[in-house]
Amino acid sequence: MASYYVRRTLLGVSLILGLLAIIYVLVYVAPGNPAYVWAGKPRGPRAVEAIKQAERELGLDQPLYIQIAQFITRFLAGEWGVSIAFKQPIQVVVFRSFKATVELLTFSYVFAIPLGLALGTFMALRRGGRVDLLLKIASSTFISIPRFWLALILVLVFYLTGLQPLGRLDPRYSVEIKEITGFYLLDSLFTPRLDIFLDALVRLIPPALVVAVYPLFSIARYVRYSLSERFYEDYVIEAISLGISRRVILARYALRGTIPAVVQIAGMSFVYSFVEAAVVEIIFMREGVGRVLVEGLLRSDYPLIVAVFFVASLTLVIVNTATDLIQKKLDPRVRI
Amino acid sequence: MTKRYSSARNSVLRRCWHRVDFKAGVAILTSLALIALLSPVLVPYPEEGEGIVTDDARQRGPQPPSVRYLFGTDVVGRDVLSRVFIGSRYSLLQTTVVILGSLVLGIVLGILAGYLRGVYEVAISYAIELFILLPPAMVAAALSVIAGPSLYVVAASLIATWWAWYARIAYLLSRQIRELDFIKVSEALGFRRIYIAFRHILPNVAPTVVMQSIVDSSSILLEVATINFLVGSIAASLDTPEWGIMVGYGFRYITTYWWMSLFPGFFLIIAALGFILIGDSISEESSPNLRRRWMRWF
Numbered sequence: 001m002a003s004y005y006v007r008r009t010l011l012g013v014s015l016i017l018g019l020l021a022i023i024y025v026l027v028y029v030a031p032g033n034p035a036y037v038w039a040g041k042p043r044g045p046r047a048v049e050a051i052k053q054a055e056r057e058l059g060l061d062q063p064l065y066i067q068i069a070q071f072i073t074r075f076l077a078g079e080w081g082v083s084i085a086f087k088q089p090i091q092v093v094v095f096r097s098f099k100a101t102v103e104l105l106t107f108s109y110v111f112a113i114p115l116g117l118a119l120g121t122f123m124a125l126r127r128g129g130r131v132d133l134l135l136k137i138a139s140s141t142f143i144s145i146p147r148f149w150l151a152l153i154l155v156l157v158f159y160l161t162g163l164q165p166l167g168r169l170d171p172r173y174s175v176e177i178k179e180i181t182g183f184y185l186l187d188s189l190f191t192p193r194l195d196i197f198l199d200a201l202v203r204l205i206p207p208a209l210v211v212a213v214y215p216l217f218s219i220a221r222y223v224r225y226s227l228s229e230r231f232y233e234d235y236v237i238e239a240i241s242l243g244i245s246r247r248v249i250l251a252r253y254a255l256r257g258t259i260p261a262v263v264q265i266a267g268m269s270f271v272y273s274f275v276e277a278a279v280v281e282i283i284f285m286r287e288g289v290g291r292v293l294v295e296g297l298l299r300s301d302y303p304l305i306v307a308v309f310f311v312a313s314l315t316l317v318i319v320n321t322a323t324d325l326i327q328k329k330l331d332p333r334v335r336i
Numbered sequence: 337m338t339k340r341y342s343s344a345r346n347s348v349l350r351r352c353w354h355r356v357d358f359k360a361g362v363a364i365l366t367s368l369a370l371i372a373l374l375s376p377v378l379v380p381y382p383e384e385g386e387g388i389v390t391d392d393a394r395q396r397g398p399q400p401p402s403v404r405y406l407f408g409t410d411v412v413g414r415d416v417l418s419r420v421f422i423g424s425r426y427s428l429l430q431t432t433v434v435i436l437g438s439l440v441l442g443i444v445l446g447i448l449a450g451y452l453r454g455v456y457e458v459a460i461s462y463a464i465e466l467f468i469l470l471p472p473a474m475v476a477a478a479l480s481v482i483a484g485p486s487l488y489v490v491a492a493s494l495i496a497t498w499w500a501w502y503a504r505i506a507y508l509l510s511r512q513i514r515e516l517d518f519i520k521v522s523e524a525l526g527f528r529r530i531y532i533a534f535r536h537i538l539p540n541v542a543p544t545v546v547m548q549s550i551v552d553s554s555s556i557l558l559e560v561a562t563i564n565f566l567v568g569s570i571a572a573s574l575d576t577p578e579w580g581i582m583v584g585y586g587f588r589y590i591t592t593y594w595w596m597s598l599f600p601g602f603f604l605i606i607a608a609l610g611f612i613l614i615g616d617s618i619s620e621e622s623s624p625n626l627r628r629r630w631m632r633w634f
Contacts, residue, residue, distance in 0.1 A: 011465070018466045026478055037482055140616065144608035146558050148565045149583055149601035152590055159591045225620075275473040279566055283587065293477055297570050302481050309474040316469045 004328055012321035017072060019313050023306050024071045028064065040084040041300040057081065080307050085299040086292075090307045093292060098311060099182035100168060100288035101277050105270060107185070107204055108212035108277075113266055116216045120223025121255065127228050136224075139217040147276050151210045151283040158206070165203045168286045173199055207284045211277050215269050222265055223258055230254045260330045267323035271316045348547075351621045352614075361613030368607055372424040384414040385422030387575050398593050408595035410586070420600050423577035427607070430487055430578065431557045434494045435549050441499035443538070443545055446506025450541075451514050451533045461507060467500040476563045485571040487578060490563050498556065502545050509541045551619050554611035561604050579604045 027037055036042075039054035057074075058067065080090040119135070126132045158164060169177065169184060173196045180187050185204070188196035230236060231254065239249045278290035289308060296304040352358040376382050384393050393413035401408040407416035449460035475493035483489055513519060514537070522532050564580030569587045579600040586596030 014462070015466055015469060018462070019469065022466065022470070023478075026475075027482065041481075140612050141605070141609060144554060144558075144605050144612055146561050146565070146580070146583070146601060146604050146608070148562055148580075149597070149604065152583065152587060152597050152601070156590055156594050272471070275471055275562065275566075278473075279562055282566075282569070293566070294570055297477060297480060297485075297567075300481050302478070305474070305477050305481060309471070309478055312471050312474055313469050316471070320469070 020072045083304045085295040085301040097292045103183045108208035112212040112215040116219030119220040123224040124227035166285045357613045358617035364610030375421040379418035381415040381418040385418035407599040419577040426578040437495040438498040442502025446503035450507045450510030470497045472497045485567045551615035554608045
């Protein structure tokens with residue numbers, strides 16, 4: 001029997017192939033002419049040419065399974081075509097925007113995870129009390145606030161106070177910055193230009209706060225729930241009766257048991273937050289996946305949207321597989 | 337005869353009735369449902385609520401909240417209160433359709449995968465793992481390019497991805513149940529497999545999945561609203577009075593006519609809070625350990 005790690009990785013690879021097949025079938029079953037959609041619904045004198053080109057790219061004269069196979073090979077070989085909306089190779093557009101979004105997401109998760117753990121532990125220790133009740137109501141309310149609405153209100157407040165930390169960088173700096181990694185916080189430190197770093201940081205904090213709301217409170221709620229359950233388990237009661245201090249029990253035994261699930265929750269919500277982050281980026285007028293989606297939708301740039309779709313789900317496969325493997329490492333009882 | 341090997345769920349609901357937060361959630365959702373049902377007679381300007389720009393509206397133009405127009409009027413002069421109230425029909429209906437659609441699809445496919453074994457099991461469980469990965473907003477974006485943006489597209493893309501979560505639960509549960517004695521007996525008696533699946537496995541699987549869908553409902557509401565916002569802030573042609581779309585419509589005028597986005601957002605929060613209060617009480621009451629609050633060891 002192949003080991004768990006091998007099987008889980010193989011499943012991941014097969015899911016990537018399946019994703020590409022679904023994406024292809026989606027455009028194939030589209031009402032009307034798939035080539036027309038693929039070419040970005042062109043109008044005007046060069047429309048016929050563009051549709052011809054799309055027909056060639058899609059290989060529409062072959063049977064469906066050959067088309068799917070061709071599509072997958074082309075995609076995996078990195079031939080993603082040229083974006084209609086950005087007039088640039090799609091890979092360039094997609095990866096640049098993903099870096100911007102990943103920067104935003106990582107920054108907000110660096111705060112959200114430890115804060116969520118701390119808040120959850122605090123609530124679990126005071127469960128049933130007034131402080132816990134207050135925090136519970138607060139966290140339920142915060143989770144209920146749509147992030148796009150919160151971002152809008154923040155933008156409004158900034159506008160009223162005269163602050164404008166919109167965009168990703170001051171336009172003056174965006175010409176000056178050297179792209180090394182594509183993450184502006186790192187690039188400005190490597191260069192080193194502290195003024196650019198501060199500018200990027202100030203513009204990053206408000207959207208990061210909005211994105212952090214959901215993971216922070218959902219981790220806090222999970223930790224509160226699962227720690228409270230653990231406090232009733234026999235091993236905790238036994239440890240108390242042995243005279244081990246509560247602090248040690250909490251840190252070394254009870255909290256450790258919740259970590260694997262927190263890793264999984266954080267990993268999953270990191271990837272699911274991509275869309276949230278994209279929407280927040282649109283509102284704060286930052287570059288990133290959000291802007292690419294908007295431009296793609298406005299221009300009916302189907303190949304571009306498909307590429308964003310694919311990369312977003314690809315990250316989901318990778319993070320999913322990784323968290324499963326990490327969980328197996330942390331908790332050997334896990335099986336497929 | 338159907339054996340239900342778990343009867344704890346009815347008592348979960350009964351215990352929930354004694355909780356303040358559950359009652360608050362039910363109260364919120366009942367009042368929202370009443371608003372949705374009665375909105376055509378309740379609101380001052382029903383046609384404007386549905387999206388028609390009347391002559392009156394065109395004359396009055398955008399106005400800030402006042403006694404006459406409690407939530408103000410939007411950029412073409414329509415009463416925002418009427419739009420928000422009428423919009424509750426679209427928002428709540430869309431969420432309900434998504435939940436019911438994914439439940440039906442998820443439970444049926446999950447049971448088929450769990451009970452039929454063989455090729456079906458492999459194929460369906462692979463499909464479950466695959467569809468769980470699709471980000472609903474991306475599916476909605478792709479479908480919007482193909483079929484044009486609409487509330488149907490958003491609902492369809494959410495169902496297309498969300499069913500997999502329920503199918504996974506139903507699949508795992510029915511895999512356990514198929515090993516139980518009462519199923520073996522029915523098989524030995526020669527009943528058809530489809531009959532056993534829906535007569536005996538379904539009643540044991542459905543309650544858990546339905547409970548899960550109630551716990552999820554707030555996320556579904558917010559996810560639907562987020563996608564509507566995304567689509568609504570781009571496609572100016574989409575003018576349905578749905579809360580997410582209304583916030584997206586007001587996004588363009590946020591610095592001047594902020595009330596256009598503020599009030600539909602409030603209603604989204606209230607609705608999501610109602611769903612969360614109910615969902616949390618259910619998940620807390622169904623965990624036996626958490627109920628022993630008198631035992632404060634720690």
